[in-house]
Amino acid sequence: xxxxxxxxxxxxxKTTLFNRLTGSRQHTGNWAGVTVExxxxxxTLAGEEAALVDLPGIYSLSPDTLEERxxxxxxxxxxxxxxxxxxxxxxxxxxxxxxxxLMELGIPVVAAVNMADExxxxxxxxxxxxxxxxLGIPVVxxxxxxxxxVERLTExxxxxxxxxxxxxxxxxxxxxxxxxxxxxxxxxxxxxxRFLAAKLLAGEEISFLTGAAAGGEVTRxxxxxxxxxxxxxxxxxxxxxxxxxxxxxxxxxxALSRPAAGDAPSPSDRIDRVVTSRVLAIPLFLALMAGMxxxxxxxxxxxLKGMMEALFFRLGEWAARLLAGLNTPAWAVDLIEEGxxxxxxxxxxxxxQIGMLFFFLSLLEDSGYMARAxxxxxxxxxxxGLSGKSFIPMLMGFGxxxxxxxxxxxxxxxxxxxxxxxxxxxxxxxxxxxxxxLMAGIFLPRHAGAVLLGLYGLGMAVAVLSGLFLKxxxxxxxxxxxxxxxxxxxxxxxxxALLSAWDRCKGFLYKxxxxxxxxxxxxxxxxxxxxxxxxxxxxxESLFCLIGSALAPLFEPLGFGFWQAAAALLAGLIAKEGVAxxxxxxxxGQAAIAAAFTPLxxxxxxxxxxxxxxCVAAVATIRKEMGSTALAAFSLCYQTLTAYGMAFLxxxxxxLLGF
Amino acid sequence: MKARTLGQLxxxxxxxxxxxxxxxKLRHRLADMGLTPGAQVRLKKTAPLGDPLEIEVRGYALTLxxxxxxxxxxxxxxxxxx
Numbered sequence: 001x002x003x004x005x006x007x008x009x010x011x012x013x014k015t016t017l018f019n020r021l022t023g024s025r026q027h028t029g030n031w032a033g034v035t036v037e038x039x040x041x042x043x044t045l046a047g048e049e050a051a052l053v054d055l056p057g058i059y060s061l062s063p064d065t066l067e068e069r070x071x072x073x074x075x076x077x078x079x080x081x082x083x084x085x086x087x088x089x090x091x092x093x094x095x096x097x098x099x100x101x102l103m104e105l106g107i108p109v110v111a112a113v114n115m116a117d118e119x120x121x122x123x124x125x126x127x128x129x130x131x132x133x134x135l136g137i138p139v140v141x142x143x144x145x146x147x148x149x150v151e152r153l154t155e156x157x158x159x160x161x162x163x164x165x166x167x168x169x170x171x172x173x174x175x176x177x178x179x180x181x182x183x184x185x186x187x188x189x190x191x192x193x194r195f196l197a198a199k200l201l202a203g204e205e206i207s208f209l210t211g212a213a214a215g216g217e218v219t220r221x222x223x224x225x226x227x228x229x230x231x232x233x234x235x236x237x238x239x240x241x242x243x244x245x246x247x248x249x250x251x252x253x254x255a256l257s258r259p260a261a262g263d264a265p266s267p268s269d270r271i272d273r274v275v276t277s278r279v280l281a282i283p284l285f286l287a288l289m290a291g292m293x294x295x296x297x298x299x300x301x302x303x304l305k306g307m308m309e310a311l312f313f314r315l316g317e318w319a320a321r322l323l324a325g326l327n328t329p330a331w332a333v334d335l336i337e338e339g340x341x342x343x344x345x346x347x348x349x350x351x352x353q354i355g356m357l358f359f360f361l362s363l364l365e366d367s368g369y370m371a372r373a374x375x376x377x378x379x380x381x382x383x384x385g386l387s388g389k390s391f392i393p394m395l396m397g398f399g400x401x402x403x404x405x406x407x408x409x410x411x412x413x414x415x416x417x418x419x420x421x422x423x424x425x426x427x428x429x430x431x432x433x434x435x436x437x438l439m440a441g442i443f444l445p446r447h448a449g450a451v452l453l454g455l456y457g458l459g460m461a462v463a464v465l466s467g468l469f470l471k472x473x474x475x476x477x478x479x480x481x482x483x484x485x486x487x488x489x490x491x492x493x494x495x496x497a498l499l500s501a502w503d504r505c506k507g508f509l510y511k512x513x514x515x516x517x518x519x520x521x522x523x524x525x526x527x528x529x530x531x532x533x534x535x536x537x538x539x540x541e542s543l544f545c546l547i548g549s550a551l552a553p554l555f556e557p558l559g560f561g562f563w564q565a566a567a568a569l570l571a572g573l574i575a576k577e578g579v580a581x582x583x584x585x586x587x588x589g590q591a592a593i594a595a596a597f598t599p600l601x602x603x604x605x606x607x608x609x610x611x612x613x614x615c616v617a618a619v620a621t622i623r624k625e626m627g628s629t630a631l632a633a634f635s636l637c638y639q640t641l642t643a644y645g646m647a648f649l650x651x652x653x654x655x656l657l658g659f
Numbered sequence: 660m661k662a663r664t665l666g667q668l669x670x671x672x673x674x675x676x677x678x679x680x681x682x683x684k685l686r687h688r689l690a691d692m693g694l695t696p697g698a699q700v701r702l703k704k705t706a707p708l709g710d711p712l713e714i715e716v717r718g719y720a721l722t723l724x725x726x727x728x729x730x731x732x733x734x735x736x737x738x739x740x741x
Contacts, residue, residue: 060691064684093717094693238679241690245698245717268720269703281707375722379708382724482727483692486713486720 002050003078004043004157007071007102008086009095010057011368011487013114015039016496017086017144018054021154028503036070046158053080059094061101062204062237066414069208075105076192076209082160083109084153089119089126089141090488092256096248097241099135103166104198106191109137110157116141116148118488122266124257131255137166145493165191170247176201176239179227186216186223201227202237268368268488276372285376288369289395296356297399297430304352312345331528331535339524344517350617354403354508357396359501361407366492370410371484378482384464385471387482390420394463397427398456401618404429405625406504419467419475421625422635425614426463426642428456431576435609438580442594443602451603455610462611462642474634507624512617519616523574539586544570558608558644559601559651569608575615600659604651611643665700665714665731673701674733681730693717694731 006021008014018026022041039054055074056067063069075083083102087095092113102109111131119126132139138156142149172180184197199206200220228234265273274280295301316337323333364370370392378388389410397404401424408420428436436455440448526544528536536542548567555561564586571582587593597605613619613636623632668674676698679686693716694700703713703720711724 062687062691064688091717091719094719097691097693234683237687238690238695241687242695242697245693245695276704276706276713278707371722375706375711375713376708378722378724379706379710482711482722482724483688484711484722485692486722 002045002048002082002161003053003080004045004050004082004084005053005055005075005078005080006084006086007055007075007098008057009059009088009091009098011485012057012086012088012091012095013144014054014057014086016493017112017114017142017150018052019496019499020144020147020150022052028506036066038070043154045154046161050081052084058098060098062199062202063206063208072206073208075102075107079107079191081108082157083107084112084157085109086112086114086144089113089115090122092126092252093245093248096135096252097244099137100170100244100248101195103135103137103169104192104195106165106193106195108160108163109166110153110160111135111137111139112144112149112153113139113141114144117143117146122259124259126256131251134169134251134255135166136169138163168194170243172236172243173239175227175231176236176243179223179236182223183220186219188215198236198240201235202240203235204237266488268486271489272372272486275369276375281376285373289392292357292360293395293399296353296360301353301356304356305349308349308352309345312341312348316341316345334528335521335524339521339528340517342524344512348509348512350400350402351505351508351512353400354406355501355505357399357403357407358504359497361392361410362497362500363492363494365410366490366496368487368489371486374484375486384423384467385419385475386416386423386467389484390416393420393424394427397424397429399430401425401427401429401614402508402621405618405621406508408625415475418626418631419470421622422470422475422638423463423467425618425622425635425639426459426466426611428459428610429576429614429618431615432579432609434577434580435572435583436606438583438590439593439597439602439606442590443597443599451606455606458607458646459610462646466638466642508621519574519620523571545586557652558647559604560597562596564596565605569612572609573613573616575617576609579609600651600654603654604647607650608643608647611639611646613639613643663733663735664729665702665733666712666725666728668700668702668733670702670704673699675699677732677734679730680732681727685727685730689727689731692721693719700731700733 006014006018018039018041021043025043026039026041028037028039036056041052041054042049043052044050053074055071058065058068058071061068061072061075063072074080083105085099085102087099099109099111113126113128113131116126126141128139128141138160140149140153140156142153144150171177179201180194180197183201184193187193187196190196196206196209201224203224224235227236231239233239275284319341320333320337323336361370364373370389373391374388376388377391381388381390390408392410393404393407395404396407404424404427405421408417408424436452437448440451444451523544526547527539527542529543530536530541531543531546539545545563545567548570549563551566551570552561552563555566564583567586568579568582571578583593584590587596614622619632619636622635623629626632626635662677663674665674665676676694676696678696679689679694698716701715703715705712706722711722712728713720713722714728715721
């Protein structure tokens with residue numbers, strides 16, 4: 001089967017073209033070992049089925065970011081039969097920069113110039129034949145959105161299969177040209193040799209392209225040193241970029257007419273006069289976020305969540321009746337009804353909210369607003385080693401930690417993504433609210449509002465301080481600059497948003513069906529068995545409570561060293577709502593809680609609840625998104641130790657002050 | 660006199676890039692995004708909180724932090740290209 005690779009700049013309409021070519025014949029996964037999304041599909045090329053791989057959206061083939069490495073490694077190692085390079089016609093100069101690099105790989109390249117309709121509405125004309133003649137590769141004007149030109153595109157791809165690799169177009173300055181040719185001659189004869197030579201001369205880290213440049217290191221070092229002395233430049237990177245862009249300027253001037261309107265502001269500029277204006281930008285942004293948050297976690301989202309829970313409750317009842325009719329032992333009925341179906345229901349209850357959230361996020365991303373939001377918030381987040389792109393995941397964390405952690409993928413670099421994943425759990429999720437309300441209602445009924453505000457504030461403060469601490473230690477990012485494109489506003493596609501929401505839900509469903517399900521079952525079994533492995537008649541006899549009793553002394557210095565509290569905290573690992581419910585069951589009512597705690601130990605307990613490890617679903621998601629068990633374990637320990645330390649300070653400090 | 664940089668432009672002003680300074684990775688990134696010597700840049704606006712900056716280069720809108728923009732050295736007003 002022939003292989004084609006689809007590649008292009010971000011915001012060039014790559015995913016739309018991929019969906020148009022493959023239709024439903026596609027599946028999503030991850031590139032081996034990294035959390036960069038990998039999409040593969042099947043399409044018809046030259047009358048036969050061919051594979052199409054969707055490579056990450058990138059600006060350049062220099063392996064600085066994870067996405068660039070993934071793309072370059074695939075192209076170099078797998079050598080697809082043809083590269084389909086998609087370009088944004090309204091942003092041709094910068095898009096062609098990647099094209100020129102792709103053409104050096106020694107693989108046939110076909111350029112699909114997208115957004116032909118948008119170009120037309122700007123009153124500009126691109127002459128296909130001229131650009132084709134300049135580049136020396138097939139060029140097809142398309143509109144991925146309407147499908148215009150796509151058929152012609154696959155025909156040209158079919159012909160390109162036998163056409164051979166494109167030749168070099170760009171002439172560099174004499175010093176660079178000579179150094180490049182000399183470097184190339186130290187390498188074995190292979191397709192893409194000049195590409196490799198350029199990378200080596202530029203001193204780029206490409207050792208992951210295994211075996212590509214064995215031998216000749218000494219000669220190459222001499223060539224580089226001679227080049228540095230001759231030009232006064234540390235490497236040839238800037239000379240290459242400069243020559244490429246100069247070549248592009250000339251080619252574009254020949255192939256593309258200037259905008260008819262001259263300097264008139266574009267529609268996007270007009271929208272931005274309001275949307276990113278000094279006065280209105282922040283209020284508009286906050287209103288939009290509040291609206292999204294209210295829809296997802298407010299009445300609409302929570303009633304969907306309630307429906308999901310009710311559905312599984314009914315399912316459990318129905319299964320219990322069915323099984324009881326079949327003379328199944330009572331403990332097995334219980335396990336299936338409460339443990340399995342109840343557990344799955346508890347986790348799947350999040351599904352409607354996750355789906356809604358990612359539907360909205362996809363609309364925001366697709367319309368071009370997300371980049372503006374990052375632009376607005378960047379200044380606030382920079383201090384903590386993050387960028388404006390971390391705002392949305394953090395905000396989502398207040399609703400539910402799991403989607404917040406999932407949304408961190410949009411947060412720029414790998415270091416920023418991981419740091420965001422570390423910090424999101426400190427932002428009190430909605431499920432922690434019941435325990436705040438219960439305890440504050442008992443001990444500080446008149447100051448419940450202040451207690452609540454204080455707990456949310458504490459979480460934020462801990463997140464901020466952790467950000468400051470971790471950005472300089474574990475999650476240090478290299479200063480590659482924060483360069484973010486503001487794409488033109490475009491109408492988002494509802495279908496595409498639904499597809500993207502479904503993709504995210506599928507990932508979560510898979511997790512729910514495996515890790516989360518297993519953990520919940522284990523905890524349920526512990527709750528219902530005695531140490532003699534007999535069914536527990538009362539909760540106090542269960543293994544779970546014994547573990548609680550064993551852990552209780554640990555909480556003595558925090559002021560709540562009784563087994564009920566320890567067991568409730570353990571129950572909180574399944575779902576944070578479980579803490580309040582378990583407390584009420586184990587103590588047997590609010591009066592007993594009031595007798596067991598002092599106001600100070602209640603406060604210490606609340607502080608611990610606000611900061612300690614999130615639920616199993618969140619922990620499993622953290623592991624997946626970190627792409628590292630060690631880092632996930634670190635995150636878990638970090639949260640638990642922070643919670644312990646803060647609660648210790650509150651309780652012991654309070655006692656010293658005489659409370 | 661200290662060289663003029665992209666970080667010092669006022670909204671609406673434009674200029675031609677003279678050279679890139681700053682750390683290597685940043686210089687490479689800037690060049691990849693089309694900020695090469697001789698290219699024309701225009702400061703469109705600053706974010707409401709004063710930073711980052713929005714610029715126009717090669718017909719598209721790019722945002723970058725003031726600190727990174729300081730690495731982009733410009734020709735004095737009316738400077739000829741390349």
